[in-house]
Every structure is written in structure tokens, then in C-alpha cells.
Amino acid sequence: MTPRSIAVVGAAETTQMGKIPDVSVIGLHADAALNALADCGLKASDIDGVATAGESPVALAQYLGITPTWADGTAVGGCSFMLHVRHAAAAINEGLCTTVLITHGESGRSRIGGGRIPQGPASLFGQFEAPFGPVGPPTLFTVPVLRYLKTYGLTEEDLAWPAVIQREWAAKNPRASYRDPITVDDVLSSPMIAWPFRKLMCCLVTDGGGALVLTSAERARDFPRPPVYILGTGESVETPMVSQMEDFTSSKAFRVSGQKAFREAGISHGDVDHLMIYDAFSHLPLYGLEDLGFCKPGEAAAFIRERNTAIGGKLPMNTNGGGLSYMHSGMYGMYALQESVRQMRGVAPAQVPGAKISVAHGVGGMFAASGTIIFTNEA
């Protein structure tokens, strides 16, 4: 896409976040959508493009009262919303629609009205992974990590630091689920989930949602909030089975998506003021920093430990506290995008002073997919 041709004009999360036992999945989508529409002064009838994952775009459009000329139901896991932003930008530029609503809602904790369809026993996952005992993402997403640690001579402690530093960011966010400081010892003495992963290296399981409204940069100037422009976009997919990941020390989908976005944006890593890397588990910031090219292979752990991504560091990362401390409903990509937009609007609770370029990088499935969106607040 052409850099700065499309902008986010509306952005909001659900009214409540954390534990919301009185709202269903589609209700969370709708609550986030209504908040995002109010944020940009539009009604549902002003929307002509819809995209969502975890819920059908058909159900979303009908529920909200939208008659779209463009719909996207791309569902590749938690980074689906990054892909929706990318697809929406192309659709608006191609004239397929003018104003796109992207929503996420998930009752991850309360499990009200919805839920994912598990892969059956005849799927490739059902035949070649499920029989060997995985119990959800904590036992699958984590499988490559011992190989990563051995390759670079790292330890459990290197998996603890991302959680410790992100908790410092969460302390500045009133909506974060966990805000009390933690130490490396706290992380390494938390309950064992799947060696070498302990509880505090794993994301939260909460309820919530978020929504975005996108339109052309030309129209974006007429909205109440300052536009947040899309500077670069990338996406890729690799494998539905973590065991078949090409390289256990690096995600091919991350590398392809990140390079595409950086090239499109025409920026270098030194231009980035703020970074979000989807952290379902504490190894993901390590893989992300390396695969996006911010660190050389094997050097991300030291980069984090030396406080480069912490408050006051040169590359503030996961400034909402991340999936480890802020919230994680199941498909966290939307919350990474929301924090990037807040930072570009200058209204984040832990605002990075003067930030002009923000990168939001997402993962889907267990290293199955990836999407990268680069934002700027400069026209």
C-alpha cells in the first residue's frame, strides 16, 4: 500500500476489561464497536466495510446494522486484526469501500456465548500433534524454546525478564489486570506450567474487546481525533503445527511480515519510537525483537535485561503491560494495535514523549501466522 494513504480515525476498547461475566462474545464486539464509532463521531450506518475474527463478519454486520460492500473474515489467530488493517487499507485504496470497522471481542475468561471450534482428530494437528498430549497454547507455543535457549546459551532467567519489565509498564496503566511489581525470583518460583515455562511467563486469560475505524487519509482530517496514519504493513503464515516450524529459533512468518512492513514504510529500525510485540508467552518478545531485526539472533534477552525496552529505555516496548500483565482475551493483537494508536495520539497512560512511529507486531496460532502494522502521527 501507499504509505500514509489510510488512517485510523476511531479506536477504542470495551467499556470494561478483565472479568465481564454479563456480556457475551458478540456483545463484546458490539460494545467495542460502539465505543470506536463514538470516538470518531460515526454511526453504524456510516460504515461500509467490516472485518473481524472469532466471530463471523456476517453476524457482526447484521448485529450492528451495517450493510457492507466489503467484508473480511480472515481468522489466523491473534494477529488477524493486523491482517484486517492491511486488507482494509488495500480495499479502501481500491475503492471497494470507504470506511472500515474492525472488531474483536472475546470472553476468554468467562466463556459467555461463543468459543472456538477445536480442530478435529482427522486434521493434521489432530493426527500429528494432539495425540502426544498438548493442553492448549502453554504446551505448544512453548515447544521450540529449549532449542532456542540451547542455541544461544540462555536460561530460564532470560524468560523471566520480559515479564518483570512489562509489569513495570503495567503499573502505569490503570486498566492493566496486574500492576504490582514482580522480580525475576517471583517469576522463577511461580507454579510450573510446562517446563521451562512458569505461570508468570504466560499471558492472562481475560474478557474484553477492541475496535478500529479506518478511512482514507484525505477524509481522515475531518474527524474529531488526530489521524494515525498507516505507514507500512506486512503479513505471512507458516504452519498449523508448531512441530513443523522451519527454524525453532526464529519465526519465518515474523521475518517475512516484518521485512515487508519495514520496506513498505521506508524506515529503518532507528526510526522506531515505540514497539508492541504480541506476548502470549515471555519468549515472544525475544523472537520478535530478533526476527524484526531490532536485535541480532540470540541478543534480545540481553537487550531486554539491560532495560532497553523498559521505561526510559531507547526502545519502549509493550507499554500497556502486554498480554503478560495488561490483558489477554485469547486474540491479543487488537490490544497491541490499540496501544500503538494511543501512543500515536499522545494519550497513552504510559506515554512515550514525542513518539512519531510505532510498530505493532502480532503472532497468530503457535507461530502459525504473523501481521505487522507500522503507524505514524505525521502526515
Added chain:
Amino acid sequence: MDRILPEPTPETQHFWDGCAAGELRLQRCTACSHVYFPPRPFCPACSSRAVEIFRASGRARLFSYVINHRPRPDMGDKPYAIAVVQLEEGPRMMTNITGCPQTPEALVLDMPVEVTFQSFGKISLPLFQPAGGAAQ
């Protein structure tokens, strides 16, 4: 609780038939010689449909793993390793490591392992044990 088992499809039947017969079967492209897994009737490296099935050596090394502490009733009540092995022929596969303690001390990356089959009625699962037989 009964073990969660695979349901073979026409494209994978030969693999599960092999396991039931005590053979680990892989596929090889006769056009480009690429050896691959999981099963499919064409080569993922060059898209050729000219592929053959062959019996693999069963030799592998322990490539990576986690030791699961979350409950899964069909896997018993003790922590167990969910492992990936790298086969001598190249492909990697998820499996369990049997015949040794399920501890970080006993499960050393790159240790040689060999295939063994555990029967659950019509299905046999390919598991791996330390090479040279079970080392207790």
C-alpha cells in the same frame, strides 16, 4: 480416560498402517529427492506428484520439548514431556519420549533416540526412547 487418538485420512492412511505394522514410514519425492512429513501425496518442496513411501530408520535426536504440568486425563496424572524429534532422514515430528524419567536432567537435547510403537486398539502411536533401549 481413553487416549486421544488420530483419525487417519486417505492421504495419511499409509503412515498409520505403518505404525500398526511397527514401521515408521516417510515419503520421498522421486523428482527432487526431498524427504518430508507429515504425509501428503505430493512434494512440498517442488510440487511434484511423483512421490514414494519408504521405511525410515527410526533413528532420531531429541530436538526440543516441554514437560507438561497441566492436567490431561488421558495422559495420566504425572508431568510428561511433549517432544519434537529430528529424524535421521531430516523431518521433525511431535512425539513423547518413553523409557526414561520425564525430567530436564534425563531429557537432554540432542540425545539419540529411536522409535517404538505403543498400541491403542486400531491405532499405534510412534513414540521414541533413548537409543539402545530403555535407560532407567
